[in-house]
Amino acid sequence: MLFHVKMTVNLPVDMNPERAARLKADEKALAQQLQQTGKWRHLWRIAGLYANYSVFDVDSVQELHDLLMQLPLYPYMAIEVNALCRHPSSIHEDDR
Numbered sequence: 001m002l003f004h005v006k007m008t009v010n011l012p013v014d015m016n017p018e019r020a021a022r023l024k025a026d027e028k029a030l031a032q033q034l035q036q037t038g039k040w041r042h043l044w045r046i047a048g049l050y051a052n053y054s055v056f057d058v059d060s061v062q063e064l065h066d067l068l069m070q071l072p073l074y075p076y077m078a079i080e081v082n083a084l085c086r087h088p089s090s091i092h093e094d095d096r
């Protein structure tokens, strides 16, 4: 199951810089691990924003939920999720 996810990060302006750096490093490590597994299929920066568009390929809505909730930056993110299905005009056989 494919899901398009928008994540907007809002770190408190007064957050300790070392704490912020640790969270970002932990987020990066997990994001890269999930990309290696194929669960996090795409990760794009939204130009001009501290936000990303991502595509997740998971087995269930519950798996997506659990995965998003374990992200280190989760407490500081606004997350929007849209379920995707195959477009009849798509030429990409792996779009499902």
Ligand SMILES: O=C(O)CC1=CCC(=O)O1
Pocket: 007, 009, 027, 028, 029, 031, 050, 051, 052, 073
């Ligand atoms: O910078 C972001 O958009 C938040 C984020 C998600 C994965 C990652 O490494 O950073």
